[in-house]
Amino acid sequence: MDSLITAAARALAAGDPLGALKRVALRDDAPALALRGIAMAQLGDHVRAKALLRSAAQAFGKKEAVARARCVVAEAEIALASRDLAWPAKALDAARATLEEHGDRVNAAHARYLEVRRLLLIGRLDEAERALAELYPTPFPPALTAVHELVVAGIAMRRLRAKAARAALARAESAARHAGIPALAAEIESALLVLNTPAARLIEGGAERLLLLEEVEALLASKAFVVDACRHVVRDESKVVSLAKRPVLFALARALGEAWPGDVSRDTLIARAFRLKLADESHRARLRVEMGRLRRMLRTLADVSATKRGFALAPRRACEVVVLARPVEEKHAAVLAFLADGESWSTSALALALGASQRTVQRALDSLAAACKVQSFGRGRARRWTTPPMPGFATALLLPAPLAFD
Structure with a gap:
């Protein structure tokens, strides 16, 4: 590997894409094309980056399997950064196997992290956790350790484990400082901002207030009867009943939860559940049927009783009823x-x-x-x-042989 390629690789590993381009911008050999592609990815030009990496993979040829595999990993990371979630996972898995076979453990682990992050984005948390359990970040360079902790924090936030998420982000911050890569530090800062942003609204007794993730976690661990409008479930300290596939029943449960300890009139329930402004006797009959279904669904958690005006909710074990809603609620x-x-x-x-x-x-x-x-x-x-855009950067892509870290 010549000195310019080595210098460009070091610049990219340090998060300096412009410094890398100064050294290889005019070259069209395979290693230079690959490094130019990575540099363009870090600058946010994902379309140009993908084209350069594909050209590099073709230029490397069939005999240079490791270099071609690194190009596949780099292209997969660009796809993840540009939210192209339909990229072929089999190609990435084959590239990872090639890298492992040739002893490139750092880039092989990087490929695994890309797959875990994709699973996290599309909400397949169980699969992401299983894949992450196979990775041990201790022997890896600081940049990859920071990525590991970012994934740990992402899963913890989805699982409503705020303390674990903060601890993981603190470790990620420490690793990012050692790596000295500004884009990686910015990604961690963005994750911290999400953790410090209200995650839900609490509706109780006609009043509302915003909750951070820690407060949501504490609420769900309490003895309260919670109508969870974020996940469309009803729960207390010992049992969870999902109404995700029964939107009418959930709308009724939420209306009753918001009114607790009072009752809700029949006309209000019809308007909330059936989205009708005016009700006739047929709608009242339908309401009685739906309330019977709700009563059966919640029989282990609460009683739904008829009152002179409408219906009321009475939890069996909990002493309070609250509604947990999204911070902002609109159609989309x-x-x-x-x-x-x-x-x-x-x-x-x-x-x-x-x-x-x-x-x-x-x-x-x-x-x-x-x-x-x-x-x-x-x-x-x-x-x-x-939405109003922020610059997106791919994390450090180590196409050349792993560099020595101090």
Whole structure:
């Protein structure tokens, strides 16, 4: 490896893409193409980065399997940074196997972390935890250790383990300081900002207040009867009943929870559950049927009794009833929640992450765009959606042989 390639690789490992480009910008040999691709990824030009890395993989040839595998890993990271969640996982797995076979443990581990982060993004937490359990970050360089702790923190936040998430982010901060990579430090700072942002609203006795993740965790561990509008479940300290597939029943449970210890009139319940302004006798009959179903679903947690005016909720074990809601509630809040990470998303990636059809996501985006809450750029398959954007950086990509760390 010549001195310019080595110097460019060191610049990229230190998070200095411009310094790397100064050394290899005019070269078209395979190692230079690969390093230019990584530099463009760190600068946020993902389209150009992918093209350069594919050219590098072709230029390396079949005999240079390790170099080609590193290009695949780099392209997969760019896909993750640009929220292209449909990239072929089999290609990344094959590249990781090649790297492991040739003793490149750092880049092989990096490939594994990419897959774990993808699983985390699309909400497959159990699979992400199993894959993460196979990785031991102790012998890795500081940058990769920081990535490991970021993944640990991400899973902990999804599992509502605020203390574990903060501890992981503190370890990630320490590792990022040793790595000296500004983009990595910025990613950790962004994760800390999420942890310090209100995660939910508490509705109790007609009053509302915002809760941080620690407070949500404490509430769910308490003895309160909680109508959880974030996950569409009803729970107390010993049992959880999911109403995620019964939206009408959940709407009724939430209305009763918000009114506790009082009751809710029949007309109000009909308006909340059936979205009707005026009710007739047929709607009242339907309400009685749905309340009977709700009573059966919640029979181990609470009693739903009829009153002169309407219906009331009476928990069996808990002494208080609260409603846990999202910080902001609107029709397409879930789409906005994914776009809030500052990255640009395709409709296919959003559909995969949300578990919805691409057409449903497209209608939601069109509605949000009409309200000036999101914006798009590009056309056709290259079209991406975002909220007011922040620069996105891929983390350090070590295509050359691992560098020595002090």
